[in-house]
Amino acid sequence: MSITFQSMYEEIMENISNENVDSPLRKKISEKLKQTNHKLIILDDDPTGVQTVHDVDVITSWEKEWLREGLSDDKNVLYILTNTRSYTPEVTKQINQEIICNLIDVTGELGVDFSVISRSDSTLRGHYPLEISVIEEVLAERSGWEIAGHLIIPAFFEGKRYTFDDTHYIVDGKMLVPVHETEFANDSVFGFSTAHLPKWVAEKTEGKKAADDVLTISITDIRQGGVDKVLERLLSAEKNAPIVVNAANYNDLDIVSFAVLKAIDKGKRFLFRTAASFVKSIGGIGQKPYLDAGEMIAKTSDHRYGGLLVVGSHTKKTTDQFTDLIKEIHVRPIEIKVEHILDSTKKNDELARVCNLLEESILAGEDTVIYTSRKVIKAKSKEENLKYSQTISATLVEVVRSLKVTPNFIMAKGGITSSDVATQGLEIKKARILGQAAAGVPVLLTGEEARLKHVPYIVFPGNVGDENTITSIIRKIHQLKGR
Template identity: 35%
Template sequence: MGRGRLAELPPVRAVPAEQVADALAGTPTVVVLDDDPTGTQTIRDLPVLTRWSADDVDWALAQGTPAFFVLTNTRSLGPDDAAARTREVVRTCLDAARRAGVEVVFASRSDSTLRGHFPLETDVIADETGAPDAVVLAPAYTDAGRVTLDGVHWLRDGDELTPVAESEFAADATFGYRSSRLADWVAEKSGGAVTDVAEVRLDDLRAGPPTLPRAQVVVLDALVDDDLRAAVLAILAAERDGARYVYRVGPSFVRARVSQPEQPPIADDELRGAVGRGHGLVVVGSHVGRTSRQLEHLAARRDLARVEIDVPRVLDGDDGHLEHVASQVLERLGTSTTVLATSRTLVTGRDEAESLEIARRVSAALTGVTARVVAADPPAYVLAKGGITSSDVATVSLRADRAWVRGSLLPGIVSLWAPTSGPPLVVFAGNVGGDDALADVVDRLEAAACA
């Protein structure tokens, strides 16, 4: 498809968040099933669950927020396990909603670069809730430059656009794909089973209140949050008239759907009150090129300790290696910011299943070491780099069953979680931010922790 540039576009039609807030009165609570923790980057002051017992879901519903997140981490699972987990969460949430006398709708939040189990997860939600009128597909993440225009999903850098299928993300060993036009991507990922796809184009969104077309899947264009808020108003109007939707979305749709505007990062004084004292632990599992560059820039800017887990030794079952790594981390945290990373050479298997198994074993090693460190001497904060890494650190290392998302550390990216117990967790996706983003975030955190 090739690279492109933004041509002359219709002017943005302002749709303030307050207008969406007015339309939310009496609407269902949105349960956001997040296949890794990075869907929380755009929002603040919403609950997030990393486990989904009946008590946990009851607690989340009792907070009275327009939405809450349930971290399913299904992107780290094979298809059968991902389907089983999604089904379990949906059933638990439906039962809790019936007990509480409230109505819920489900959003399947996944990667803005199109990696994840689709249409599997929305199919499972539909099986449990009843066939929807449509699946709303809105993967845009406007803060990070992932936008949809003319039905095509792009990576935006200034005015230049790169079709997402020409990015490194499309070559993912587990979730790779060939199509940038979302209608074609739906057909590709469904094996040709879903071809009834309609597009809501930018012209429709900006000309006036749009009408959602009838189709199995409805694709939403979006360059800015006003576009998504315009679509949300149309969705809410249709739902009031009896339509039922399942949402398959990126982070920006969630912000629009709960009527939160784009917000500045957490202020320094708030950050000082949120983190502990001393130094922080940076846990890196992501292998995308962006993360590797960010690590290089962090090391160039700060005097920090780096401890590495040797992946081949992990795969060989060398437990003594992990004990030594944990001891090194604890020793170095006393005097400096410490990076715990896996070796940077990506090891993959012969097929999707073997690649996932390798990823799970490496993640278990990384989170196991982190858990030992946190139990022995909790750091001022834990920063987890990578979506699956963030999930496993939250659930395994910190056992953060319930938390509040407090906001971002950079505009629209990198979220701070306040677990109900344990150290604060910074969730930093592997595929967002410029080369200096990790260094900028660590600078802010260390300044707050050492104040």
């Protein structure tokens, strides 16, 4: 049941609006990572996971060449975009196996110690426990690692997601809503029935782990017991135990992160299944202001050209944001009719129509929104629904690849959409994370190898932002351009 925001805000989430995100403890975390040269490897199941960090790199290939490239600098954080949330369990298993095998080889060559963070959705969607289990198995077989536990940390403050009393909540207006009462819990592939994380673990493991098998680190442990109490809880873990971490602000996470590094010093090994906020904390990454409009505009583009926004996500939040955009700002919307894309006899004609309209619009200086029809077409099975999503996303990629000019700006809305546009549409192999356009909205700078070189790419998650967040970003760009 939803509960009033005010009472829980005062009781549990005190000081959340005044927290110091560049706390002395965060600086100690950064210093410790540099002293030990311990690398944090984040396997990101869609490209939105970089939404809290800046000035670190993401690679989209896990071939040894690119792993060496990514690990050879002095940064302690490296993202590897796996996009596994859009794949079947079989493909997901294979991808994780390949990455960890190559990672073991390359870090061995470079003499680098590392930890693996499986970054996933802050609304509990994704291949859990599969990805954690596969990573553990390969590390045990190839390196002899004994994983003490895996920390489950879905808290994502930029997206107003908090965990306390072992239950995960989303802020909606002045209500704290358990995440199982939201639309995200009804996901056709990754749905779930409870926001109480020990019970969620039992549900997702199909009873292989009971709720009572789950260790928890409470808000009280963190705020009253501090680093020592959290360290004590971590040292008690064994046999890859699930460890639920409660957190309502970055100060909570910084205490947990410092305790994790101290536990690693004592020889413990952990895996992590987390949302984006934890990476910022354990990576020792400080705060940076939101990017200004000039940092989101392609310097390689003719400024007379229009910008491009690709909308693939079908969440209600996305539809509301899209509706607000076209109501408040002059953009040209071009609909892709999904029923035609899923019909082999109509697909090619529909694709040609959209590509022609898009090129014409960008050249005319129109900021253009390519969007899939809002009616969700559901199949009878999870596997077919995943194939539908892949077909639709592949179509969006073909539309982006059809461009003969560089748009003034590029934004993609939705996890699968933004990943496929990045890896297949823009052909990104390595990108620098510039920062955020708004809370939880990362901006990448494409590399020399990309199809469109040195272009800022705004990655907008499907489940992030208020109704007017897209509008605010585009309005900021319009103001710079004098529109």
